[in-house]
Amino acid sequence: MRARRTAAGIAALLLAAAPAAPSFAQSAAGSGAGAPIIAWTYEVQPGDTFRAIAQRMGVTMEALGRVNGIPSPYIIRVGQVLKRPDPVPVPSRPAPVPTPAPRTSTPPKATPRPAPAPRPAPPLRPAPAPHVREAGAPALSWPVSGAVLSRFGTPVPSGSVASGQRNRGIDLAAYAGLTVRAAGAGTVIFAGNEPERFGQLIVIDHGQGWVTAYAYLGQVRVKEGDVVKARQAIASIGKSGEAKRPTLHFELRRDNDPRDPVVYLPVRL
Numbered sequence: 001m002r003a004r005r006t007a008a009g010i011a012a013l014l015l016a017a018a019p020a021a022p023s024f025a026q027s028a029a030g031s032g033a034g035a036p037i038i039a040w041t042y043e044v045q046p047g048d049t050f051r052a053i054a055q056r057m058g059v060t061m062e063a064l065g066r067v068n069g070i071p072s073p074y075i076i077r078v079g080q081v082l083k084r085p086d087p088v089p090v091p092s093r094p095a096p097v098p099t100p101a102p103r104t105s106t107p108p109k110a111t112p113r114p115a116p117a118p119r120p121a122p123p124l125r126p127a128p129a130p131h132v133r134e135a136g137a138p139a140l141s142w143p144v145s146g147a148v149l150s151r152f153g154t155p156v157p158s159g160s161v162a163s164g165q166r167n168r169g170i171d172l173a174a175y176a177g178l179t180v181r182a183a184g185a186g187t188v189i190f191a192g193n194e195p196e197r198f199g200q201l202i203v204i205d206h207g208q209g210w211v212t213a214y215a216y217l218g219q220v221r222v223k224e225g226d227v228v229k230a231r232q233a234i235a236s237i238g239k240s241g242e243a244k245r246p247t248l249h250f251e252l253r254r255d256n257d258p259r260d261p262v263v264y265l266p267v268r269l
Helices: 050-056 061-068
Strands: 042-043 082-085 146-148 172-175 179-181 186-194 199-207 210-220 233-237 249-252 257-260
Touching: 050 061, 061 082, 186 210, 199 233
Parallel strands: none
Antiparallel strands: 042 082, 146 172, 172 249, 179 233, 186 199, 199 210, 210 233, 210 249, 249 257
């Protein structure tokens, strides 16, 4: 995926630079009745939702997103071609095995076995290599001043639709009404509700495949297509989506590949 290609509107939280905001279909919201989709590919039409397309294909949203490389919040655009996952066969129930009649026999004498030799402890796995700041990355600033509550790569807690996965961003402490500022200059490519997990969500394109995402928001102060400056107020903190308390979920991605935002943000003293 390159900036010129993504300028046409490639979504899924990572969309590259574009002179104007691309046209998106809705995300996972809505039911959207329609005829079953039996073809192996389907082109997204105006009014389609990711949930409705998955239902018409007879698959889960997770399976459809996995095959097409679209992570939650499953944002799609009009004209995007989706592949249908292979149907999962229903396992047949095995025939019952008859229980043999019990045999009466003298049990053999137990032969003592030597104690097994202790196994050597497995070697420790090396710690993962730290993320390194890439050349050409945009200059970013902290969107809020709160402390980091959950770091990049930590397990998502139970109760979330992403439970068992790794955190693709960081979670920052906040309070209701706190101003959220753009981490860098760019163009707003998504501003609205993502009902599956993130609630009120803003995605800003910074060019060259770099985007930032701001989730669990309250009031959204920008709209799709707005050009924002670095540190411009774009929203205020609320408690939407899966947030149990006022929090900001912040992500940085390049070509839809998550990056650790802390590596690219100024060092806090």
